[in-house]
Amino acid sequence: MERSSGVLLHISSLPGDGGIGCMGKDAFQFVDFLAHTKQKIWQILPLGPVGYGNSPYQCYSAFAGNPMFIDLEQLVADRFISKKSLVYREFKDKKVEFERVEEWKIPLLREAFSGFQKNFDRFRNEYHAFMQHHSWWLDDYALFRSLKTKFGGTVWNTWEKSLVQRDRNTLNKYFTELHGEIDFHRFMQFVFFKQWFKLKAYANSKGVRIIGDIPLYVSFDSVDVWANQDIFILDGDAQPTQVGGVPPDYFSETGQLWGNPVFDWERVAERDFDWWLARVHFNLRMFDRVRVDHFRGLESFWAIPAEEETAIVGEWLPAKGHELFRKLKEQLGTLEVIAEDLGIITPEVEKLRDDFNLPGMKVLQFAFGSDATNMNLPHNYSSNFLVYTGTHDNDTSLGWFNSTEKKERKFLHRYISGSGKQFVCNFMEYAWASAAHTAIAPMQDVLGLDSAARMNTPGVAAGNWGWRFTWSQIRSNHKRFLKQITEKYNR
Numbered sequence: 001m002e003r004s005s006g007v008l009l010h011i012s013s014l015p016g017d018g019g020i021g022c023m024g025k026d027a028f029q030f031v032d033f034l035a036h037t038k039q040k041i042w043q044i045l046p047l048g049p050v051g052y053g054n055s056p057y058q059c060y061s062a063f064a065g066n067p068m069f070i071d072l073e074q075l076v077a078d079r080f081i082s083k084k085s086l087v088y089r090e091f092k093d094k095k096v097e098f099e100r101v102e103e104w105k106i107p108l109l110r111e112a113f114s115g116f117q118k119n120f121d122r123f124r125n126e127y128h129a130f131m132q133h134h135s136w137w138l139d140d141y142a143l144f145r146s147l148k149t150k151f152g153g154t155v156w157n158t159w160e161k162s163l164v165q166r167d168r169n170t171l172n173k174y175f176t177e178l179h180g181e182i183d184f185h186r187f188m189q190f191v192f193f194k195q196w197f198k199l200k201a202y203a204n205s206k207g208v209r210i211i212g213d214i215p216l217y218v219s220f221d222s223v224d225v226w227a228n229q230d231i232f233i234l235d236g237d238a239q240p241t242q243v244g245g246v247p248p249d250y251f252s253e254t255g256q257l258w259g260n261p262v263f264d265w266e267r268v269a270e271r272d273f274d275w276w277l278a279r280v281h282f283n284l285r286m287f288d289r290v291r292v293d294h295f296r297g298l299e300s301f302w303a304i305p306a307e308e309e310t311a312i313v314g315e316w317l318p319a320k321g322h323e324l325f326r327k328l329k330e331q332l333g334t335l336e337v338i339a340e341d342l343g344i345i346t347p348e349v350e351k352l353r354d355d356f357n358l359p360g361m362k363v364l365q366f367a368f369g370s371d372a373t374n375m376n377l378p379h380n381y382s383s384n385f386l387v388y389t390g391t392h393d394n395d396t397s398l399g400w401f402n403s404t405e406k407k408e409r410k411f412l413h414r415y416i417s418g419s420g421k422q423f424v425c426n427f428m429e430y431a432w433a434s435a436a437h438t439a440i441a442p443m444q445d446v447l448g449l450d451s452a453a454r455m456n457t458p459g460v461a462a463g464n465w466g467w468r469f470t471w472s473q474i475r476s477n478h479k480r481f482l483k484q485i486t487e488k489y490n491r
Contacts, residue, residue, distance in 0.1 A: 006041020
């Protein structure tokens, strides 16, 4: 793979008037910023519709797009809504107010749906082609979201028993009863993917490739679990008996209890890996490359009894990653997959990664807590890696530097000088100079921001995922520096 570099920034973090980043003019402007500074990579987080807590890693679907990312200006251009209807509210410009945004945007999307129905003939062929390609997941998703609305947002396993068990007659009854709401959700997905592929085509035309993200696990309260209960470890009442997470680690002394249902890998294999194969194929069509979050869970996973309140108690159970990747290799030839191999990594996990020649990840913030043998220090790794100053789960590099203890900071200064924003520049340059074929910095580090700009704090349920930047924060020196180090280190 060629040497390259890029920026990690989720769609929600883009600037704009609508209270949340979207796939409109600001997204295209961000692509221009990347191209101007010679960046070849734009990495994002999962694009799905978020549930409780607004985490892109806890979505209602592994396939659907988040309607909050739809650009309303384009809907005006498509004559789905009138220009006078699009009156922006006063939103914070550096923080997403998720509930307020949804409260404002959904009525406008409903108006757009009405406008779409009136102008249907103009989009008939395109819409029917979309449905033909996507109905295999979209029909269940649209029904699921419509049922969620009908039953007041309650979790699917509390619905009437025949619905929980997906009795065909009951499903057909609700498909008929809720057809209007179902068509609304289909419309939003049609618009989402239409806008997404327009943005992706523009990025690619500017020499920018997009790295997407596949979380290993899906949310329990998702259409994926409801429609595929047999591939998850559930009891007779459709309750998880074991849930996902990781044992005590760098981020938490009690581990991370994610609460997602874990896969029944024997049943996944009996189904010939159909759901997983569809998921990876789908994502590789949406993005130029995908990162598999918590990759180690494809070799073995930490299964925590569902009644536990922390992730301390659990057991490692085997997964079937080798069989899955063998099938993908047969079907795809080249695997444009990145292994997020952070955390407790065993020789078996490394073998799974290396057997399929998948690039792994290194994080510079993890490099200075021990000694010169630390595997995140650039002198200890080869080229088949992506190196990050930090990820969405880390503090910003400035925030991390400010909180380092004396021993770690002393070791850090053996490698990297400076303090404050100068340190962040030197830190980024250290990543760009490394042998790793790809170097990536979160946008917060490009701007030299402190802990107030942190995207996510693992283990903390509230207040995450909302950070946004404004165009006024990007100064000429930011662009100049990013371009200079990219040219200097042949990226």
